[in-house]
Amino acid sequence: MELIMETYEKSVAEPEDTMTDQEVIPVQESCALPAACAKPEVQRVWKKEQMELFAVLMTEDRKLVLGGDGRADSPGHSAKYGTYTALELPSNVIIDIQQVQSTECGGSYHMELEGLRRSVAAVEEEGLSIGTIITDRHRQIAKWIRTELPEVQHLYDIWHVAKGISRKLESLAKQKECDAIKPWIRSVVNHLYWSAVSTESGHGDLVAEKWMSVINHIQNVHEGHGDLYPSCSHAALETRADQKKWIQPSTKVAVKVEQIVGRKMLVNDIKKLSGQHQTSCIEAFHSLLKQFAPNMLVFSYLAMQSRVTLAAMHYNxxxxxxxxxxxxxxxxxxxxxxxxxxxxxxxxxxxxxxxxGKYWV
Known part of the structure; x- marks a missing residue:
């Protein structure tokens, strides 16, 4: 156990300290040490904790709400390892973590789907029932859940959708005669969050109508949006000196914004936004994981698996x-x-x- 503690302390060291240590200890030896010696004990403790988590969830007599996301060991499309995290969102605990090597699934693009497959199999093998899975808009994952898990509700994390919309609007604002949309970008993104959070689960069409109403709103039209959401919910707007200028109807920028906001695929995705749970906690775990397995260093399969598992136990x-x-x-x-x-x-x-520290006793 002392060796695990030493491995753990080295994993959470500052990057500068890690590089200093490697001037004395060769990289190959520093990676092989935790993989060869600490891995069996790390995996034993993780399996024990995982079984305890499953037992607690079994007593709650409810379907799981899983958040899932993948993390590659390096940027770009040539990653060697992928880590898939399955986090039970109401409990905020990681219940399964899978490491996938690109050669196992035909390329790095397929690692995230393979990780989800394995996590779902591990959870269902213990007799737990999955009610909802919340992910980003990975098309392979969406198709797999739709065909292989038709009884499971698949929802999207709002932030991942909002990020794409914001980028498109920022790009539009740089075009000629379209800079009028720039002051509205934050408001449009906030409106996306409001559309999902203010609507009960299962009412995707209402979420979509609320979202589409932003096209009229930025043109100072606040009624006649649709059958489910006919008018804006805000009170009468007062004229202010610092008020954003309204977008003029039928102008180039108005037409371009409508094309972005009303794109059919985007609207269909917005119908599946999760208003209650988000995957920001998984993003937080990925940030923590950088302390245990920095992207700037290369690890063997066993060393990477040990470090990822240590990070998951630390998070839990x-x-x-x-x-x-x-x-x-x-x-x-x-x-x-x-x-x-x-x-x-x-x-x-x-x-x-x-x-x-509880694992080192």
Whole structure:
């Protein structure tokens, strides 16, 4: 167990420290050590914890809501390993994690689907029933769930859809006579979130009509949207000096925006947006995973598997942490500047520092 602790401590070291260590220990030896010696014990502890998680979920007498996403060991389309994470969203715990090598499935593009197949098989083998799977818009995965798991509800994470819309609108704003859409981009993306979150699950057509109403709204038309959502929900708008200028109907930018917003494939995907659960927690795990298995380093199959498993156990040790408080007992918040906000900020709850250590007893 001491060896596992040493492996773990080295995994979470700062990148600078890791590189310094490798000046003394050859890379091949530093990768082979945890793979050859620590892997059996790491996998034994993970399997034990996984069975305990399955047992708890069995007692809850409900269908699982799984969030799934893949992470390649290197950017681009030539990754060697892919890690697929299956996270039970209401519980915020990783219940299965699969590592796939590109040679096992005919190329790196197919690794994510293969990882999902294995995770679903592992969960169903234990007698658990899956009710909903939430993923990004991976077309192979969508087809596989539709044909192989017809009884399972497949929904999409909002952020992945919003990211694509934002990119298209930003590209449009750079075109001639189309810069009028630039001040509206954030509002359009926020409207997408509102359309999904404000609608009960199972009412995809209503979500789509709410979304399409943004075309009229940015042209200062707030009624006559559709049968399910005939008029905007906001109160009467007051004229302000800093108010965004309305898009003029039938102009080039208005036509282009309608083509982007109303694209048939996009609207069909928006009908399947998840309003209750998102996969942001998996993105957080992938960020944590960089400390255990940095993309800038190359690992063997066994070493990568051990590091990914350690990261999953570390994540599962810290769900549901209470919000940090000041000495006076007031809840603490902090400001973050996510890269995707491009200089914008977001206010987040501040949690106590992550704990780790129960596996080393």
């Amino acid at each position: 040790e810290n769900p549901g942490r209470p919000q940090a408080e000041t000495k006076e007992g007031q809840l603490r918040f902090k400001i973050r500047y996510p890269k995707f906000k491009k200089g914008g900020f977001t206010v987040c709850k501040e949690n106590p520092h992550m704990v780790s």
